Amino acid sequence: MRKALLALAITGVALLGTATPALAHNVLISSDPADSASLATGPAKVTLTFDQYVQDADVNQIAVTGPDGNQWAEGPVTVENNVISAPLRPLGPAGKYTVGYRILSADGHPVSGEIPFTLTKAGTGTPAKVDAAKASGAPAADASATSSPSGSTGIPIWVWIAGAVVLLAIGLTVALRTGREPSQEKTKQ
Structure with missing residues (x-):
């Protein structure tokens, strides 16, 4: 016995x-701009740092939605080990911007979330065209709503x-x- x-x-x-x-999903540990930061001028790019490496896949997305609902991220998303980034257009109206992201975690499952920041002084930029945002695969402002296990490549x-x-x-x-x-x-x- x-x-x-x-x-x-x-x-x-x-x-x-x-x-x-199976339980080891990536966790966001820092961002630039920082969560809930107030900025006088818009950043040139968004950078997200995770606790583990991010799989370099075509499904990784970063979107920046302005107070007017327009998209401000433009260009390809780049992945370097555990850091993912995307260039931004010069920002426009002052107000709350939301960084939405969806990445392919080290364990193969999608991880998504949002980071708000505020632009305190209006910039002179113009938003990305809707077609350009769709072509780059930019997620909606509420990236967490698009998370589904059936879309996972893990x-x-x-x-x-x-x-x-x-x-x-x-x-x-x-x-x-x-x-x-x-x-x-x-x-x-």
Whole structure:
């Protein structure tokens, strides 16, 4: 019986150890402009830094929506290890701007969020054209609303569940086979 419990405990530890990577989504640790910052002049680009590397994929997006609802991010999104950035057009009206982002996490799942900042003095820039924003794949201002597991290019959850079931079956098989004592088998013969 002790061998069976030991095998079951080892199987449980193995299951927990393999499930950990599925829970390791990237976390935003800093941004430029900073969260809720007040700026007199608009930045030339948006830079987001995460706790883990970001997969360099075509699905990574950054959008900057102004107080007038127009898009201000323009150009390709670049990824360097755990830092993602996108150039901005010179900003226009004063007010609240929202940086919306959606990135492909190190574990293959999408991570999205928003960072607000305020432009205190109006700039002279003009917004990006709607067609240009759509062509660059810019997310809507509410990037978190577009997050869905079906759009993920990561490992589906059923793979983790199937792996857990297989490991559990192996553990139980080993426990049952090693749990028999030789003296019991000799008395049955």
